[in-house]
Amino acid sequence: MRLIILITLLTLSFSSFAAVYRWVDENGKVHYSDEPQSNASEMELNKNTQNTISINPPKLLNNNSNQTNSNINYSVAILSPSEEATIRSNTGTIKVSASISPRLPQGAFYTLLLNGQIKVQPQASSMFTLSNVDRGEHTIVVNVVTQNGKVLASSSPRTIFLHRASL
Template sequence: MRTFTLIGLLLLSMLAQATVYKWVDKDGKVHYSDEPHANAEVVELKEKTLNQITLPPPQNDSSNNSQVIENMAYQVNITSPEEEATVRDNNGDFEVIATVTPEIKGRYLMVLKLDGQVVGKPQVGGIFKITNIDRGEHTLVVDAMTQNGKVFASSSPRKIFLHQAAMSQTPKKQPKSN
């Protein structure tokens, strides 16, 4: 039984090898098919046809992108909080939002400076979440930089005031009633 099945499969595989026909239509378009057509010629296929494609060497997009960025005049704007805004948060948490104009198609990083000190790591995107900041006056600056760390635009300094509710450490003494 196995022998008949094996022989049957071999015969089917031999029949499955179809002839390929090639022809050109009246519009000059080349067609290929396994069915004969008028003016078609048989295409001889080699047993071991290998397609070899050579790709051009990859270009370093980051250096090219850096050159494009450095040659343009970009501007960083802090959109939130506003100039001399009063931020009220007892934990000292707030959000800074900055944008770059004109819009950059390539990849770049942004970094936030609070009172001249970098806060966190450079990041993609201009939304910064700041936590545990002391109350008082603070200055914000956002820098936009290339992937290799070169600053190509900075925002103007933005002054804000962080207010936190103060509670007395020692409770007031209540008068005793007799």
């Protein structure tokens, strides 16, 4: 039984060394095949035609990378609205934009606090839109937090005034 399997495997391996033929048809299109054609020429294949992929070994992350982020002093600033700005919006919409210096670290997000309460869930964008805010005086703060909720940086509180028409 082993002899039959060995002969079959050898026969299959010898048949895998088939020649490759190249020919050009009457339209000028180039064709390749393992079967000879009338105007085909046999091609010699170089051993370097095989594709190889090299995979770099993964870089190990050490626990010092989190300590590096905590040693950096991040600075968050609210770009708009300005301090003590009066916003007139009958729908109660307030648009807030902020910036961070240096760049937002990987795995960190922005949050917006209105009057000390988180009004916008953590997000990667520094642009916020608050809707249906009551009229009056409000304090806004933008925080940069890590995924586990640790505050990396916080903007200084900014006081704004919202004017809305009342019924």
